Amino acid sequence: MSMPTIIQVAAMAGVSTATVSRVMSHPDRVAEATRRRVLEVVESLGYKPNVAARTLRTLRAAKILVTVPDISNPFFASVIRGAEEAARDAGYAVVVGDTRHDPSIEDQYADMLSSREVDGLIFLGHRLPDNLRPLMAMQGARAPVVNGCEYSPDIGVPSVHIDNAAAGCDAVEHLIGLGHHDIGLVTGPHVSPISRDRLAGAMQAAERHGLRDRLQVRVGDYSAQSSADHVPDLVAQGVTGLFCFSDEMAMGAISAIRQAGLSCPDDISVIGFDDLPLARFFQPGLTTIAQPKGRIGQQAVELLVNILQGGDSPVSQITLPHELVVRSSTRLIG
Template identity: 50%
Template sequence: MATILEVARAAKVSPATISRVLLRPELVAEKTRLRVQEVIDALGYKPNPTAASLRTTRTGKIVVSVPNIANPFFSNIVRGIEECAQKNGYSVLLGDTCGDRAREERYASMLGSREADGLIFLGHRLPDAVRDTVSRDGPKAPIVNACEFSPSLGVSSVHIDNQLAAKTAMEALYDLGHRNIGVITGYLESPLSRDRLKGAMDAIAQKSDARITVLSDNFSIESGYRLTLELADSVQPTAVFCFSDEMAIGALAALRALKLRCPEDVSVMGFDDIDIARYVYPALTTTRQPMHSIGTLAAELLLDIIAQKQSELRFVTLPHKLVVRRSVGPVPLRGKDGASALNGSFAPEV
C-alpha cells in the first residue's frame, strides 16, 4: 500500500497538503485538491487511522506567552485568560519570555509540535515559529494577540485605542496649563508605544507653545525613575506622562529623591490603572485599561477559532477611561501667600 510520502511525490505537493486534503479539504484550492484526490485513488492510499487520530486529537491546552509576568498589567490579563480557559475545559501553559525572542519562539513552537491547541501572545512580535501557520490558515490559525494592535500581524487581537487614550491624557495636561511636558515611552519598536506617542503628539500638534521631550526605554519602574531624573536635569518639565503605571511609580520616586512635590511642583500621569495605582502617594492619575476583559475576550476568540466557529480576523477594541486622582494638577499659580490656585474642573477620583 502506498505511503503518504509516495502520494505527495506523485502529486507534486507536500505531505502536509495531502493531510489537509483528507482532513480539511476546504483549505485546499480546488484544482490542487482534485489532483491530489486522483493520485490518492490511483495509488489506493489509505491513511493510518491511529496517526490521523493523533493528529486531530486536541490537547486541551493553550499557550500564553507574556513579556514580563512580574508586571501587574500582564498578570491581570493572564487571570482573565485563565478563568475563561478553565470554564471551557482548557488548561493554560504560561511562558514568561522576559522580552527575549528565543523564548518567544520556544513557546510558540509548542503549537507546531502539538503540545497545545492554540497560542495567545501578549508581546508585539509574531514568532517565526507560527508564521507558516498564519500564512497557510489565515484567520483560522489558532493564534491571538492581546494588548498590542497591528493588522500586519495577520491574527485576531484584543486591545484598546492606545492612540486615542494617549491623546486624551495629553489634552488633559495641556488644559491644566502644562506646556513643558516630559513623555516617557516604552521601546518604540512596539506598535503600542508608537500609537501612544502618536496620540500624545497629535494632542499638541496645533499648540505652538507646547514643548515635549520624549525619552524611551522599557516599561519598568527603574526606567521611569532614571528617565525622570534625566528630564529633571535637562528640561525641568512641569508634568511627566509615563506610558505605564510602573514607569509612573518610578517617576514619583525620582521626584521624592529630588525633593520635588507631586503635583505641586511636577505632575505625573501613568497608563494602565494597575491595582497599586490608587494606593501610591499621591494616588496616580492614569488611563484605565480593562485588563481582565482583554484576557477574557482574547481567550474567547482563540477558543472560537479552535472550535472552527470563526473564519474571519477580528480586531476587538475595548473602552478605556482617564482616571483622575491626586498626582496631576494644574501648573501652580502663586498668590500673595504662595498658595496654588487649583483648577476645580479637574476633580480627583475619591
C-alpha cells in the same frame, strides 16, 4: 511504580478498554452498574488517563498557552486572570509562558503549538514568533493564534486591544487641561507598537494646542528604573507635566522627583498607564489610563475559541474602551 494504564483498569473491572474509555469520557453511554464497577477500580488504582496518548489520538489538548514578555509585570497578571476564567468556561486550561522578551524562548513556546501540545496560543508581546510564520502562511486567519494588547496590523493576527492613540491623546489633553505646557513623555521601546501609538496620540494632542515643539520625549522600557533615570534631565528642561507609558514608570518617576527635592504633584504632575492594582495605594494616588485588563484576556480567549471551533465570523480586531482615572498625582499648575 509506574502509573496504571487503561488496560489494567479494564482487566481488573472485567471489561474492555473501550468501556473504560467511555466511562471516562462519555459516562452516559455506559450502563449504570458497569460504570460504577469501573469507577471503583479507577478510584482504587488511582488511574489517570495519559494525556499524551489522548492528545495523540484526538488531536485536542484542551489547553491554551498564554505567553507574556515579562511575568513580573502585574499588568499581564490581570490579563492572564481574565483569560484563565474565560478558558475554563470554554473547557480549556491555561498554561503561561514567560518569554523574558527573548525571541528564542518565544520560539520555544510557540513550538508547543506547532507540536500540538496546546490547541491555541495567545501572545501578549508585540512580535509574532518566527516559528509561527509557516503556520500563519498556511492557515492565515484560521490559525489558532491571537494577540493581546499589542496590535500590529502588519502581522495579520486577530487581536484585542484598546485604542492606544486615543488613550495617549487623552492623557496629554488631561495635562494640558490642567495648565501644563511643558510636557514630558517617557515612552516604551521603539519596537513596541503600543508605545508608537500612544506617542502618536500624545503628539497629536500637543500639536492641537501648538505645544508640539515643547514636548520632551524620552525612551524607557516600562520599568520603574528606566523612567527614574530620565527624571533629572526632564526636570532640568523645566517639565511640569509628565506622561509615563506605564504605571511602573510613573512610580519610578515620582520616586526620582522626590529624590530631586521636588514634589509630585506640587511641582510636577505625573500620569501613568495601566491602572495597576497598586496605583491607588501609591503616594500620591496615581492618575492613570485604565485598561480593561481582564476583559482583554477574556476576549482574546473568546476569539481563539471561536477559531478553534471553526467559527466562520473572522472578527479579527477588537478595540476595548479605556478610561482616564484621575487621582492625586496630577493637579492644576501653579
